[in-house]
Amino acid sequence: MSALIALAAIALWAWFGALLWKRLIRPRFDSALALAFATILWAGIWFIGPVIDEILGARDFAQLCQEIPEVKFHGPVAIGPGAFFDEQGNPRWKNEDEFSAIKRNTKDWYALFDTRTDWSKLRSWPIPIFQSRGIDFVKSSGAPVVESFYRTSPGGWIKRQLGWGMQAPYQCARKGRFPQDAELIVFRGK
Numbered sequence: 001m002s003a004l005i006a007l008a009a010i011a012l013w014a015w016f017g018a019l020l021w022k023r024l025i026r027p028r029f030d031s032a033l034a035l036a037f038a039t040i041l042w043a044g045i046w047f048i049g050p051v052i053d054e055i056l057g058a059r060d061f062a063q064l065c066q067e068i069p070e071v072k073f074h075g076p077v078a079i080g081p082g083a084f085f086d087e088q089g090n091p092r093w094k095n096e097d098e099f100s101a102i103k104r105n106t107k108d109w110y111a112l113f114d115t116r117t118d119w120s121k122l123r124s125w126p127i128p129i130f131q132s133r134g135i136d137f138v139k140s141s142g143a144p145v146v147e148s149f150y151r152t153s154p155g156g157w158i159k160r161q162l163g164w165g166m167q168a169p170y171q172c173a174r175k176g177r178f179p180q181d182a183e184l185i186v187f188r189g190k
Contacts, residue, residue: 017046054156057127058170061153064122064129065172072147073179077138078188083108089187099182113184114139122151127170129153136184145184148174 025042029035048055081087083106084099093099103109116135123129129151136146153170154160 013046017043020046050158051156053126054158057129057153057156060123060126061129061151061170061172064151068131068151068172068175069147069149070176071149071174071178072144073183074144074146076184076186077112077145079112079185080188084185085187091182091187093182096180096182103181109181112139113137113145127153127156129170146179148176148178150174 021039021042025038026035029038079085081089083102084092086092093102113136116137118133118135120131120133121128122131130153132150132152134146134148134150135144137144151170151172152168155169159169
C-alpha cells in the first residue's frame, strides 16, 4: 500500500513538474537544442533536487560509520566477597545463566553500576547525524568501565516531513566487542 502511495506521489510530482515546464520553460526557448538542454536540466533539478540531501547524506553517513570509535573497556572493577564471589574469591556462578540469575535476584549489581547516554549532533547538513555515547560507570566513583558509540540519522527532509525518519533509517551499531557482564568484575582480595 505504501508503495502505491509513493508511486502516486511521484506521478503527481511529475505531472506538476511537467505543468510548470510547459508554462515556465517551454515558452522561453525557440531552439530545439537549447530546449532539450533546459528540459534535461529542469528534470534533474525537479526530480533530484528534493532528495539531494538524502543522496549526499547517505555517503556522509557511510563514511561516519566507518569512523565510529570502538568500544572502550577500561578494565574490570574489583569487588569483595558478596553476591558474586565467596570469601576465597571463587565466583558463585559457573555459566552465563547463573551469573544472570545472581544479577537479577540481588541488588548488588545495580548498586555497583549505572548507565548514562550522552547524545551529540555530528552533522546538520546534508542530513542530521547523531551519535550516542553509552557509558557504563561505577556509581561510587563515577569512573567509566565501558564506553560504546552508536550513530543514527532520520534521513533527508522528505523522510523527516513525512514521518518516515521516525524509525531512523540510517543506523550503525557499535564497533568492537562489548564485554560480558561477568568480565566487568574481578575479586579484590584483602
